[in-house]
Every structure is written in C-alpha cells, then in structure tokens.
Amino acid sequence: MSEMRRILRKSLLFGIGSVFLLSLTDDVPGAEVTEAAARKAMQQATNYFTSQVSTEGGYLWKYSQDLKDREGENRAPASRIWVQPPGTPSVGEAFLRAYQQTGEPYLLAAAKAAAMALVNGQLKSGGWNYYIDFADRKAYQYRVNGGGPKARNTTTLDDNTTQAALHFLILLDQELKFQDEPIHEATMYALNALLKAQYPNGGWPQRFDSPPDPEDYPVIKANYPDSWSREFPKKKYLDYYTFNDN
Structure with a gap:
C-alpha cells in the first residue's frame, strides 16, 4: 500500500x-x-x-439524541427518509467510500441498504422527490409498489435531489460490477429518464414528470428583453431552464 x-x-x-x-x-x-x-x-x-x-436503509438530516425528533428540511415522521442532501445519498456514499478504503463488508452492506431505500423510492418519471415516505406509498407513483396514475410523479432536480441519488447509485453500481440487478436497473432507468427530459438546447427544468415536447422549446439565440418587470410574475417556473442547484 x-x-x-x-x-x-x-x-x-x-x-x-x-x-x-x-x-x-x-x-x-x-x-x-x-x-x-x-x-x-x-x-x-x-x-x-x-x-x-435508519428507516428502510435510508436517513434524514438530523435526529435528537433519543431519536424522537427527526428532521429533513422540516420535521418528519419515522416512516420518512430524505433524498435531498445531506440525506440518504450522502450517508450511503460515506459508507461506500469507507468500504472502498477498508474493504469491510459491513460498510458495503450499509451502502447497499441505503441504495435499496432509493430504489424503492424512485418515481416512474425516473428520479426522486425530496423525500420518500414508506407509510404513504400510494400517494406517489413509485416504480416499486407505488400509487396509480393520479398519484404524484414529479422528479425534482431542485437542491441536487435527483442528481445526488443518481451519483451515489452510479458509484455503487460500478463498485458492484453492475451485477446487482435492482440497483443497476434503477441507475439506468434514472439516466435514461434524465436524457429524455433534457431540452433541445441542452438544459433541464427544475422538475418534470414526462419528457418535453421539442416543439415547445425551440433552440434560439440567448438574449435579454429590452425591459422586464422587477416584480415576481407569480408564474409556475418548474419547467423553465434552470441553473440554480442543477
């Protein structure tokens, strides 16, 4: 060494x-x-x-010493884990990095448990919501035992949420030589969904539930209007080209 x-x-x-x-x-x-x-x-x-x-292998952000107070970006029940960093992907990646340096099997097992929590919380749209609630699965269109077509299915790129989950899964998938079928399948599903969600000019929205129609997003030269309002227009901006946190 x-x-x-x-x-x-x-x-x-x-x-x-x-x-x-x-x-x-x-x-x-x-x-x-x-x-x-x-x-x-x-x-x-x-x-x-x-x-x-942990809850089902996943984690929140903060816990009180007696574990009764639990928080992600806000207070959370015991059935909930957080995807948005520094939640489940961050903890899972710490386990993975420790395993890669030490070779201790229990660390790889902990990393895989965190990954499976993400696999079980992946949406049909390809990515992840800010959090996963294992007691309220029918409210979301999870790929595994999720709700029906009227359930929520919005992938978020805000606050490095889906990106962090995918980054961790890619690293673990590589470490496992692409042989763990659920982890590899979830990784490829997310990658393909992100590619399909990319706009023709190369950007991405803040959130999406399906691929964009290229006709609605023509590639044009970047420009500024001659004038614009200094007040928030109170429009939905989730499908705008987004730089923040992406």
Whole structure:
C-alpha cells in the first residue's frame, strides 16, 4: 500500500468514527488515536446508524439524541427518509467510500441498504422527490409498489435531489460490477429518464414528470428583453431552464 493511500485510508477512518472517538478519548487528554480504535469506532457508528437510526436503509438530516425528533428540511415522521442532501445519498456514499478504503463488508452492506431505500423510492418519471415516505406509498407513483396514475410523479432536480441519488447509485453500481440487478436497473432507468427530459438546447427544468415536447422549446439565440418587470410574475417556473442547484 502506498504512503498516500495509507494516509487517505486512516483519514477516512478517523473522520467516520470521530463521534465515538471523542467519547473514547475525553478522559485521556493527549491520547493517541490508533487505526484499530478508528476501525472499532467506525463499526460502532455504522451499527448504530443501521440498526437504530435508519428507516428502510435510508436517513434524514438530523435526529435528537433519543431519536424522537427527526428532521429533513422540516420535521418528519419515522416512516420518512430524505433524498435531498445531506440525506440518504450522502450517508450511503460515506459508507461506500469507507468500504472502498477498508474493504469491510459491513460498510458495503450499509451502502447497499441505503441504495435499496432509493430504489424503492424512485418515481416512474425516473428520479426522486425530496423525500420518500414508506407509510404513504400510494400517494406517489413509485416504480416499486407505488400509487396509480393520479398519484404524484414529479422528479425534482431542485437542491441536487435527483442528481445526488443518481451519483451515489452510479458509484455503487460500478463498485458492484453492475451485477446487482435492482440497483443497476434503477441507475439506468434514472439516466435514461434524465436524457429524455433534457431540452433541445441542452438544459433541464427544475422538475418534470414526462419528457418535453421539442416543439415547445425551440433552440434560439440567448438574449435579454429590452425591459422586464422587477416584480415576481407569480408564474409556475418548474419547467423553465434552470441553473440554480442543477
């Protein structure tokens, strides 16, 4: 193992186990943190996250110490996980990166559990909503056990939501050599949906539930109007070409 790889591996170990390591060294000022201690702390942290914190393999943003108060961008019931970062994709990718540096099987299992939470919350439109609620599946057109044609089916690119989920799934799919069928299928489904949702000029909307009609979005030279209102026009902007958070 090269010196740089060794340093990177130890840095990652120390980062993931930091909360537990603080408790281990609080009473021993100046105590050296060894790789063995970091590995032990990382496993403790992972076991706690997967057995006590996660919902169906997924995660929110914040939890109180007793886990009674749970939040994503807002308060959430125990049945809900968040896709928008720093939710499920962020935690899953941390597990994956730790596995790639250590080879510990329990970390890969945790990453796969997070990925399956996303697979089970993928919409028929191809991407993801800000959150997934496992107790309210009929309200959304999830690809797996979702609601009917009148249920919500809007993929959001706002706040890096679908992009973060897809980025994590792509990395994990590659790590698994494209052999995990549900994860690979969800990854390709999302990629194809994003390509179909792309406008003729190369941009994307903030949200979509179906591919755009090219006739409605002709490619024209960029320009500014001679004048424009300084007040919000109160129009729906979800299908506008969007730069923010995309």
